[in-house]
Amino acid sequence: MVDSQLTLTPVETVACCSPLTAEPLSAERAERVAPLLKALADPVRLRLLSLVASHADGEACVCDLNDAFDLSQPTISHHLKVLHEVGLLERTKRGVWVYYAVRPAALRDLGALIGGVAA
Amino acid sequence: MVDSQLTLTPVETVACCSPLTAEPLSAERAERVAPLLKALADPVRLRLLSLVASHADGEACVCDLNDAFDLSQPTISHHLKVLHEVGLLERTKRGVWVYYAVRPAALRDLGALIGGVAA
DNA sequence: ACTACACATCGACATCTGTCAATGTGTAGG
DNA sequence: CCTACACATTGACAGATGTCGATGTGTAGT
Secondary structure (H helix, E strand, O other), X not given: OOHHHOOOOHHHHOOOOOOOOOOOOOHHHHHHHHHHHHHHOOHHHHHHHHHHHOOOOXXXXXXXXXXXXXXXXXXXXXXXXXXXXXXXXXXXXXXXXXXEEEOHHHHHHHHHHHHOOOO | XXXXXXXXXXXXXXXXXXXXXXXXOOHHHHHHHHHHHHHHOOHHHHHHHXXXXXXXXXXXXXXXXXXOOOOOHHHHHHHHHHHHHOOOEEEEEEOOEEEEEEOHHHHHHHHHHHHOOOO
């Protein structure tokens, strides 16, 4: 596993092309966009992403995120992994702590794809 | 069942407030936004929505949509129902045919929520 | 080394989801 | 009425998903 350095994350395949409403989405592109939306389509992950995004330096420690939910630590870890694998969250380890940060471009592109705002 | 006349569709609960990145999403709001994204988070439904949106008059007959996929008619009907229930698609019956049309505002608001463009 | 801590992974489980074949419902023509 | 057609609903089933407890991994302090 080389992580997102060499492999193209789903989010990177969205940063192009016209919005949903402009022309029929090809089957291939739909298959690549869907996982991104699937990653977002969960209340906990939505809140996690929002929490990280609206944090002070645009990043948040897992320990903080854990405390914000009535869920087990493995569950939070799982959700963060999903958001990370899809390319919506960056992962940085500093000492014992792990920090997640949003990729603003990812959200912007996805929003444009759905909302129809010119990319 | 009174349909979307009296009950508030998920999509209508999104048309407000600040984007994900502005401030932490409340648990309640996350619970209401997630179903919308869940409805979108499927390759077939993405293509259906895109097909309808980019159709001539902004609406498309189910018969046309059926032909665009290698899926059974009930399956397409199911996906259209999901998109309709969540408020992304309007449903109109004319004679024997049923036409679906996108709600532009719904997509715009959802895109703004994700993309961070001011609502 | 040992312990404590932060986080990830694993295995198991109940629930949700996409799909189909079969059937139902309503509309229009003969 | 009876048939044909467009679409919806139902029931069933395999596969995906969210959750947890238990365990693994790596880092830092004593």
